[in-house]
Amino acid sequence: MKDVEARDFARAAMRHWGVEDEPRLIKNRENAVFETRTAEGARAALRLHRPGYQSDDSIRSELWWSEALVAAGMDVPVPVRTLADDVLAEVPEAGRMASLVTWVDGAPMGEGDVPLEGTPDAQAALHFALGAELARLHLASDAADLPEGFTRPVLDRDALVGDDPAWGRFWENASLTRPEIEILQAARARLAEILEGQAGADFGLIHADALRENVMVKDGAVQLIDFDDGVFGFRMYELGVAMSQNWDQPNKDALGKALLTGYASLRELPDGAEALLEAFTVMRGLASCGWVIGRYADDHPATRTYAVRAVELCRGWLG
Secondary structure, eight states: OOHHHHHHHHHHHHGGGTOOOOOEEEEESSSEEEEEEOTTSOEEEEEEOOTTTSOHHHHHHHHHHHHHHHHTTOOOOOBOOOTTSOSOEEETTTTEEEEEEEOOOSEESOOTTSOOOSOHHHHHHHHHHHHHHHHHHHHHHHHOOOOTTOOOOEEOHHHHHSSSOTTOOGGGOTTOOHHHHHHHHHHHHHHHHHHHTTTTOOEEEEOOOOOGGGEEEETTEEEEOOOTTOEEEEHHHHHHHHHGGGTTOTTHHHHHHHHHHHHHTTSOOOTTHHHHHHHHHHHHHHHHHHHTBTTBOTTSHHHHHHHHHHHHHHHHHHO
16 A cells, blocks of 8 residues: 555544544554544554454454553553444545554664664663563453453464464575575474474463564653554563564673563563573564565565574574
């Protein structure tokens, strides 16, 4: 969807909330996201959901989940209901569904492929805070009274390293060389063995996309945004996602330790958590390598960037 079209569709969507506004486009990727205002004048984020990425029921479930998290005391974006008292609105002109959620102040923790700002101690402190926030999320999710019909995708062993992974057959990334494919396949086989031994592992609702861009920081506190990729998945995968952008940071070990320590301050970690964190970090790298397939041209720089990260993660992990 072109940016000009997205702006037209956003104006049409806002009428479902009784607002005549000129929303400001923030990003146009999986979803088109805009900054706008509610009828009461409060800042809000409008999302035009990508067709076919999540079902309408799954999107509604994400928003119900957010409401349950806020009811449990968490500070996350919560849906603003339409004039028809729904969390979703259909925008026929766009062929998309739209949702409006409350605005979160602060600045992103960082961005991918850019070194983290701040001193090593400040970076570790943020990762400790993020670990604690993810533990808080898991505790609140387990305690949530979710409505009948709640549905979100499941990111289990097959969806991560099976024959048809949820995010794409990463070994078919067009930029990979034959030796690189062999490295990814070796890691995939080893990861499958690890997950085979995770029967009964901590599994439940997770954000599944706690990348730097989705972690807002204000006065040292962190808040999660963008629950669009939320799934039923391994809790340690959650932490692996958070570490996946640190793969080339010189202090990555210290950041991983801080993340785990923050999590353990509120919620118990499994045995062998450090080794599992490394394994699930690699899994996220592989998932991202598959995610670019079909989203970018085979010769697009991003296709190769994600492939290189996956290969280097696997090579370092396999030793």
